[in-house]
Amino acid sequence: MKSWPKWLAAGILAASVLSGCESGSGMNSDHANNGKEAENAAGGAPAPSKAPAASPAASPAAAAVDEQPSTVWYEIFVRSFYDSDGDGIGDLNGVTEKLDYVKELGAEGIWLMPINPSPSYHGYDVTDYRAVNKDYGTMDDMKRLLAEAHKRGIKVIMDLVANHSSTDHPWFIDSAKGKSSKYRDWYTWAEDQGIEKPAAVSATNGQAWHEKNGSHYLGVFWEGMPDLNYDNPDVRAEMVSIADFWLGAGVDGFRIDAAKHIYDDFNTSKSDPQTAAKNKKWWQEFRTGIMEKHPDAYLISEVWDGPGTIAPYLDHAFNSSFNFNLNDSIRSAVAAERAPDIAGSLDRVYKAFEKSSDGSFVDGLFIGNHDFDRLASAAGSPEHARMAAQIELTLPGNPFVYYGDELGMKGAGRDEFKRLPMRWHSAGSGKGQTTWQKDLANPASSGVTVEEQEKDPSSLLSLYKMLIQWRAAEPALRDGGIAPSTVKGDGIEAYERLTAKERVLVVHNLKGAARKVQLDEATAAAYGAVAHGTSPESRLSGGVLEMAPYSTVVLK
Template identity: 45%
Template sequence: MGLRWLAMLAAALLAALPPGVGFAASDYRSPEGHANTPASAPSRSGVWYEIFVRAWYDTDGDGIGDLNGVTEKLDYLKSLGVDGIWLMPINPSPSYHGYDVTDYRAVNPQYGTLADLHRLLEAAHARGIRVIMDLVVNHTSDRHPWFLAAPYPADPHHAWYSWAGPGTDLDARSATGGQAWHALGKQHYLGIFTSGMPDLDFDTPAVRKEIIAIGRYWLAQGVDGFRLDAARHIYDDFAATADDPAMLHRNLAWWSAFHGAMKAARPDVYLVGEVTRDEPKQLAPWYGPLNAVFDFPLAAQLVESARNERSGKLVELLKRVAAEIPAGQDAPFLSNHDQERVMSQLDGNAQHMRTAAAMLLTLPGRPFIYYGEELGMRGRKPDPDLREPMRWHRDPHGPGESRWKRFSAGDGPDVSADAEEGDAHSLLARYRMLIDWRRELPVLRDGVLHVPDVPNRRLATWELTDAGHDVLVVHNLSRKPQTLKLGGPLARFRQVRLASDPGGRVAAGQLQLPAYASVVLQ
């Protein structure tokens, strides 16, 4: 019954799409298929970089980062080796973060103009860098014209939002843990995040049609895809239904239809979703309806393994990832704009930060880096302190530095792009090296993952294979040298192809690894 119901819903969703839009959600190319990428370009790293434009780089002196600032710093991103950037919300919004949109077809005037975005896209594509933007459609701002008209039942936009009926439990908890229903006069509307973010009702055909049109609009401007905010909450609204298969099916049907419509406009569109679940098996159904979803369970475990200097639960988790997630399509990361920065989670331990980065950037898939992570920027809750200005100069008041808020993390002048640029031993240099490994050995990006049973829990070890390569990745998580006997199934790995430390070597059938070192054997 479940599959038939899903098919019926998908058909209904498709019926609301514009003419000529097809449904082929599982037939997509990887991000490396971008038409603007020169045929002679070097191998791709598959790495994405998340940017909060407000905090990035200011070109007009108002203290707020802008789109021209992103363009200004594309060469920095190119030197880092990333292939794509994710722009946090750039639409008009009454908030500093932008996750409550008031106009889906415009650019936040604090960030610039549509012409500025076009220049950014052209410059990025000329460097082989793709650009995706946040698409925040689970909800609008309560100041959006749609919602301002919605309280009036005679207005068509009334049906664009969800309103409580006579039997509604007005005390119901939302799927995000807060109050689900909010009063507006004598009515109550659904807003699972806050009262300022009323949820759109995707059972209304006009809503689905408009969201499809918005996506097609931005693709026509040259954007390469979308990061889909709150992707699991299109229908998963209440804490009581968080694990209801019907909610999952309805979400997947909608995103399958959306993906099909976007592919009809742009075959190589990239869609990555925010799906906050705890297990790879809960993420697996989203592959196909979307290109990828962020791997939240893996992010938490990578940080924990680096912090504790033990693989811990990483081995079993990676085995589940290998079993559930299509090869080369995972979207691993360490932290993002909603989480405490990695360096803060690791209590400022630079070696642990290097270890976490090394694990992230030697796993298959399309890893995401949060801006400033490569410099070791710190940041703890509340949320604004996780989104502080990017540190370009030793002097935080240097040219181009965003001043949208004061620094709270206490990072000194050494945590800056200027300070780390010429330092071969800096964290920035380590990130560049690791990303370059992915370009040199595409198997690190696209390989099939296999996790051997290695008794030494001070090591994190996995194999990656593709048509031309078979490699073993080994990380010493600890402060002491470690050895790995290369016997049995591992006996074929005898040569060090890449190493973060020259002391990593194979001798007498054993791999010898210095403290916190990483190697790739072939």
């Protein structure tokens, strides 16, 4: 990646994506509240793409644009996805059975939420890092899934929960026996540190220390998740070895859970530069440890914070990190029907990321995941949810689609309700349907099923497929950088997507009313036709762009 040419750096720098860069709590609700899930308060038909006009020749300056070769990923909670054996719980063989669905959606990679043995339904407290949860199948099932995915050109990454284990893990059980135990120093014990009355507040604003057998161990998230001690070289070596084990089995990389909390343990150390430096050093060591044998492994981190905190981790540690501020910005923009000036904001963010990563980063995009209220519940209307997808899937970076969001599944409040069973059948039951959690958010009458939406060209599922097809068809959408556009208007969000060889202009109308936008002379000269559009009512003529409500066009 290269720095932006000066002519691309113009534009207003919006604060929405960058505000509160250091204010993220880093709180993952799977990791909170004494092991219990935190209780919270409880469009138009897509038009066939028009024949594109020839793309304007890229100027010499365009050769310096910041490209981000991308992959569309699909996040799967295995327990909820597809049940192959009729026990009501999703499993790895079920994921394998539905790889063709993933392929038809257009995704080129899947992220599996934790598949290791665990006493919790969500799996973020691991008892064996080298095994598969028996609810989900066997190691042979996992190897079959990997083989079948790779046959289809689909990559597979899995959650690596490195910050902490379960209290049921044999390491911790041994560690808790006393100071002479083999694994004592694999965890942090207050009394062993000379702390006689531990009462510190954790970095997630909970209790940091928890009593066991007369001593107190460190657990940043809750008492069932004791933090591993990365000052112990044996722990560091073991985590590298675990990663090597799974990469050797065929996994293509990892989503790194709670990445910033390896050393970020206490409320008093959250902004300590030395703590951040230790975190970064460990993850650089981790990457170095796997790169010799697995140079193409993809690492994306959960650093639940702003760009200023994320940037250092892109320095030879992670390929990507999830952009939480961008998720917030898109969600709030579509709900309010206002243009957030994404390109102006990302210009500043990406300069920081580029500098830290020597130009090698790829952004991690998402508008929903397992920790947030479902997009369809939060957006306010189906049109707003569609608009969010139209924005995410036309931005640079790796877009991640949370299973069921492509259908408009709802779910909010308790974390289980954000991870409800995937909706396959219009009747609400049928082959493969998981039943481990009762779904009250998506009644059979809602139309939120694969069976119904696959038949409907105007469905949200059809929209997702079309948007992903746009990315596949247009190198500038798939791999290009982003630059601000002079196209402005009430509720109009516009940006250029560029590679060294071509460019396109993306324009969104976030409003529920039609809009006419006058292109300036230079833009009208560069972009003469609608190459792709979500509505047949959107058209370009004489430098005037007419846009249907809640629509998106790509101009060439």
